Amino acid sequence: MSEFDYQKIDEVLHSRIRTAIMAVLISVEEADFKFIREKTNATDGNLSVHLKKLEDAGYIKVKKNFVDRKPQSVYNITNKGHKAFEAYILNLESIIKNNKGAK
Amino acid sequence: MTNHTAESELIYIKKIIDDSRQATLDNGKYYILWGVVVGIASILTYFGVKQRLEGNFINWVWMNCIVIGWIFSFIFMFKDRKKERNKTFAGKMIGHTWVGAGITMAVIAFVGIPAKVIPYDAICPVIAAVAGGANYISSRLQKSGFILIVAIGWWIGSGILFYLNGIDVILAYGIMLSLFSIVPGIVLYYRWKKELSDESLNEVKSA
Numbered sequence: 001m002s003e004f005d006y007q008k009i010d011e012v013l014h015s016r017i018r019t020a021i022m023a024v025l026i027s028v029e030e031a032d033f034k035f036i037r038e039k040t041n042a043t044d045g046n047l048s049v050h051l052k053k054l055e056d057a058g059y060i061k062v063k064k065n066f067v068d069r070k071p072q073s074v075y076n077i078t079n080k081g082h083k084a085f086e087a088y089i090l091n092l093e094s095i096i097k098n099n100k101g102a103k
Numbered sequence: 104m105t106n107h108t109a110e111s112e113l114i115y116i117k118k119i120i121d122d123s124r125q126a127t128l129d130n131g132k133y134y135i136l137w138g139v140v141v142g143i144a145s146i147l148t149y150f151g152v153k154q155r156l157e158g159n160f161i162n163w164v165w166m167n168c169i170v171i172g173w174i175f176s177f178i179f180m181f182k183d184r185k186k187e188r189n190k191t192f193a194g195k196m197i198g199h200t201w202v203g204a205g206i207t208m209a210v211i212a213f214v215g216i217p218a219k220v221i222p223y224d225a226i227c228p229v230i231a232a233v234a235g236g237a238n239y240i241s242s243r244l245q246k247s248g249f250i251l252i253v254a255i256g257w258w259i260g261s262g263i264l265f266y267l268n269g270i271d272v273i274l275a276y277g278i279m280l281s282l283f284s285i286v287p288g289i290v291l292y293y294r295w296k297k298e299l300s301d302e303s304l305n306e307v308k309s310a
Contacts, residue, residue: 016115019112019115019116020115020116020119023115023116023119023120023123024119024120024123026120027119027120027121027123027124027191028123028124028190028191028192029190029191029192029195030190031123031190039119039122039123040119089113089116092109092112092113093109093113095109096109096110096113099109
């Protein structure tokens, strides 16, 4: 029997787009909205909703400023976000390991 | 969650991380700037040697050109930082590599020569070799075959410069600067501009 525990899965991160956002932000120090949109292939509206969810969970932080008089939102990952993403990856790895062991 | 889903999730995450980690395309401005600045210094040195104004005049020329180059570099850096869309580790490493290479070149020129450890004829080939190294690191971090060719060009040029003497070294170095700094800078600048206009076009299409 597999030792997989569904309660260990982080509900906030268990979504393709939110995992993608976290993967982008974990690989750079910070990134603006356009850069994240480009890397995740998401639409503006969809991306905004998911960024807000991650922000509400305390996984990312946003800085709003102006560049050439245009508003710019810059996102970066928090310590809590780092830990949650690491735990999520470890969880995925353990699922693979357990399933291989069960075969 | 099945084994297959977990595996595909991990592959997907890895792909995104690899893609985002890559440094963005160089805008070529620093290549043009330093190519022009060092080119002017080389031309003035050439005439200085021809007119027998060696010594203080040449030091004065190089000192001023390098200070002007750094002032403009800081202005560019400040402007670029404001417009930067992401900060990657690779991008930071490229910046550190060039600052390190610049300091190494300055130490060779301003300490090595007055200390009479490095002869005048050796300064250009040594600086060219350092430029080759810095270009090589940049090419690997940006995964750019074009910059790799520039790096190889600097190294081969450096090897040739070691076999030249006197005024020929400065002349050959001037040619190398236009070939491996100003021309690549212009190419990179147009590539960067093209990428920016393609991006805006895609934005208009998706809007």
